[in-house]
Amino acid sequence: MSTSVSRQSNSFPGFFVSVVHTRPSQLLPTAMAFPLRESLECVAGITAIQWTTLALGAVSLYASVRCFYHLYLHPASRFPGPKLAAISNVWYAYYWVTGKYPMAIAKALNKYGDVVRIGPNELVFISPKAASDIYASHTKHMEHFPKAKFVDLGGGDKGLTWETDPAKHRDVAKRIAPAFSVKSIRSKEPTMHKYIDLFVWKMREVGGQQGGIELRTWTDWVAMDISAELAYGHEMHQVERAKTAPFLDSLWGVNFFVAIHQILHRFPLLSPLQYAFVPPAAIVSELRARSLNRAKLEQRIAQRGATKHADHFDQLSPASAPDPMPREKKHLEVVAAQLLIAGYEPISSQFLCTLMFSLQEPKLHQQLVDEIRSAFARYEDITPDALAGLPLLHAALLETLRLTFIGGGGLPRVSPGATVDGHHIPRGVGVQYAHWAFTRSPRYFHEPRCFRPQRWLPADHPAWDPAFASDATEHFFPFSQGPRSCPGMGLRGARRGCLLPRCSGRLTSSPCPAKSRSFLRTRFACTACGANRSSGFGCFRGRNRDLTNEAPSRPSLSCRWKDLGGR
Numbered sequence: 388m389s390t391s392v393s394r395q396s397n398s399f400p401g402f403f404v405s406v407v408h409t410r411p412s413q414l415l416p417t418a419m420a421f422p423l424r425e426s427l428e429c430v431a432g433i434t435a436i437q438w439t440t441l442a443l444g445a446v447s448l449y450a451s452v453r454c455f456y457h458l459y460l461h462p463a464s465r466f467p468g469p470k471l472a473a474i475s476n477v478w479y480a481y482y483w484v485t486g487k488y489p490m491a492i493a494k495a496l497n498k499y500g501d502v503v504r505i506g507p508n509e510l511v512f513i514s515p516k517a518a519s520d521i522y523a524s525h526t527k528h529m530e531h532f533p534k535a536k537f538v539d540l541g542g543g544d545k546g547l548t549w550e551t552d553p554a555k556h557r558d559v560a561k562r563i564a565p566a567f568s569v570k571s572i573r574s575k576e577p578t579m580h581k582y583i584d585l586f587v588w589k590m591r592e593v594g595g596q597q598g599g600i601e602l603r604t605w606t607d608w609v610a611m612d613i614s615a616e617l618a619y620g621h622e623m624h625q626v627e628r629a630k631t632a633p634f635l636d637s638l639w640g641v642n643f644f645v646a647i648h649q650i651l652h653r654f655p656l657l658s659p660l661q662y663a664f665v666p667p668a669a670i671v672s673e674l675r676a677r678s679l680n681r682a683k684l685e686q687r688i689a690q691r692g693a694t695k696h697a698d699h700f701d702q703l704s705p706a707s708a709p710d711p712m713p714r715e716k717k718h719l720e721v722v723a724a725q726l727l728i729a730g731y732e733p734i735s736s737q738f739l740c741t742l743m744f745s746l747q748e749p750k751l752h753q754q755l756v757d758e759i760r761s762a763f764a765r766y767e768d769i770t771p772d773a774l775a776g777l778p779l780l781h782a783a784l785l786e787t788l789r790l791t792f793i794g795g796g797g798l799p800r801v802s803p804g805a806t807v808d809g810h811h812i813p814r815g816v817g818v819q820y821a822h823w824a825f826t827r828s829p830r831y832f833h834e835p836r837c838f839r840p841q842r843w844l845p846a847d848h849p850a851w852d853p854a855f856a857s858d859a860t861e862h863f864f865p866f867s868q869g870p871r872s873c874p875g876m877g878l879r880g881a882r883r884g885c886l887l888p889r890c891s892g893r894l895t896s897s898p899c900p901a902k903s904r905s906f907l908r909t910r911f912a913c914t915a916c917g918a919n920r921s922s923g924f925g926c927f928r929g930r931n932r933d934l935t936n937e938a939p940s941r942p943s944l945s946c947r948w949k950d951l952g953g954r
């Protein structure tokens with residue numbers, strides 16, 4: 388009898404009734420509850436030391452299995468490389484944060500060959516064929532090797548530069564493309580000249596004074612003033628007021644944060660820590676810059692169809708388009724900021740570095756000045772079209788691009804499961820090109836670490852030197868290749884090309900004190916153009932003779948304006 392009762396109480400309806408009146412902890416049938424209680428008592432009896440031993444054991448077991456997998460079973464395991472890089476992202480983190488990433492890659496390539504594993508899931512290549520396989524392969528302008536998640540500060544919207552979905556990227560790129568047509572660039576020239584003239588006028592005013600000027604700051608100001616106004620009619624007045632705008636301040640302020648953000652996205656458990664690396668002052672300045680920017684954007688949206696001059700925003704949100712909804716506004720805000728940054732930093736660096744490199748070579752500098760001054764009777768004649776006939780200037784600008792190449796961070800992509808330079812790279816494995824190592828390799832360039840514009844001259848130019856005849860100049864793509872290459876190629880020619888000749892020989896740093904020639908190696912926030920402007924964060928002083936030896940850098944250069952009279 389008792390047996391049947393107990394059987395009944397364990398039957399479904401009986402159990403259901405008892406469940407209704409029971410606390411959740413009592414839900415388990417009695418037969419199961421005993422072992423669980425015993426186990427809990429047993430767990431409660433474990434001492435702290437035993438817990439620690441258990442935890443360490445579990446971690447060691449996990450780490451060993453992980454190492455074994457990465458070393459022997461991972462799809463990238465057949466490629467050689469530093470062992471630490473194969474098993475962990477610590478290799479990357481160390482070289483990234485210390486600013487030695489491109490140099491470490493160059494060393495690894497020297498040691499292990501043309502394909503090296505530089506991360507548990509990442510390979511780097513150096514042959515030009517690999518570069519075209521990775522960046523130039525596409526179908527109907529949709530890249531085959533999508534951009535890797537590298538920087539994403541858009542708060543949900545990746546705009547153009549950070550977009551990793553090839554189809555979405557193609558849509559945004561298509562929308563913005565007309566802003567960079569020849570006709571559109573021409574219509575933007577007056578805006579550009581307005582700032583260049585103001586810059587030259589200011590140089591006359593303050594550059595001739597005792598102590599001169601710090602050129603890096605001034606080139607940042609002029610390049611950003613132009614870029615902001617061309618992007619979405621944002622007037623920053625930095626050159627006019629000789630004062631840094633909050634936007635530029637905040638950009639440099641969050642620099643270190645961006646470097647940490649890039650590292651910690653490879654260590655997801657630690658990624659909440661990234662916010663500890665933003666200095667409070669930078670947060671304030673960032674918030675201020677963002678709200679200012681938003682206000683300017685609202686202003687620009689309201690002005691659609693009634694602006695003083697053409698800008699890129701005309702293509703992003705034409706006058707005929709309906710008023711953007713909040714989500715679209717957020718997207719416009721991200722793309723506009725990306726265009727501003729992408730169009731500012733490379734121009735500032737190119738102008739500054741071309742001047743600095745050529746000043747280190749007085750004979751060459753004089754040849755450049757002579758070329759410019761003999762070509763133009765009047766200052767006003769210096770226009771982008773007229774500059775096309777100046778081979779030495781063109782060569783000097785190209786040589787600066789080679790030495791300060793934007794892709795120091797590798798322009799990482801993800802393999803779709805395709806062949807790169809004859810190697811099948813499984814789907815999902817990260818790939819990148821060793822741009823820095825390529826430009827510094829004696830295999831590809833004669834005297835690779837020196838500023839030698841001669842290598843870019845045509846063979847019939849009097850300054851051409853046959854020693855550079857076999858340089859791999861045809862494999863150098865400073866604006867990258869394929870669907871993600873720089874849309875601003877035409878604009879950059881107009882901006883940096885005109886800035887230098889309009890100063891033609893008047894900006895000088897002689898006598899150039901050692902301090903003014905030191906390189907300030909800084910990680911560039913937001914990686915203009917989606918590229919990593921330089922190799923890492925930190926400061927370092929180069930020796931005078933070694934100016935071109937190190938990573939792409941932003942030199943600090945004190946200059947004086949020399950009045951040459953006449954034009």
Ligand code: HEM
Nearest residue numbers: 548729730733865866867871873874875878879916917918
């Ligand atoms: C000397 C000047 C410049 C150089 C060397 C340069 C170089 C580059 C490179 C190498 C990329 C490819 C990045 C990647 O693959 O991830 C790029 C992308 C880009 N550049 Fe430039 N750039 C310059 C000037 C400009 C200018 C003046 C603009 C004008 C706004 C601009 C706008 C962009 C944009 C929007 C992208 C992103 C393209 C995309 O992701 O589809 N750049 N640039």
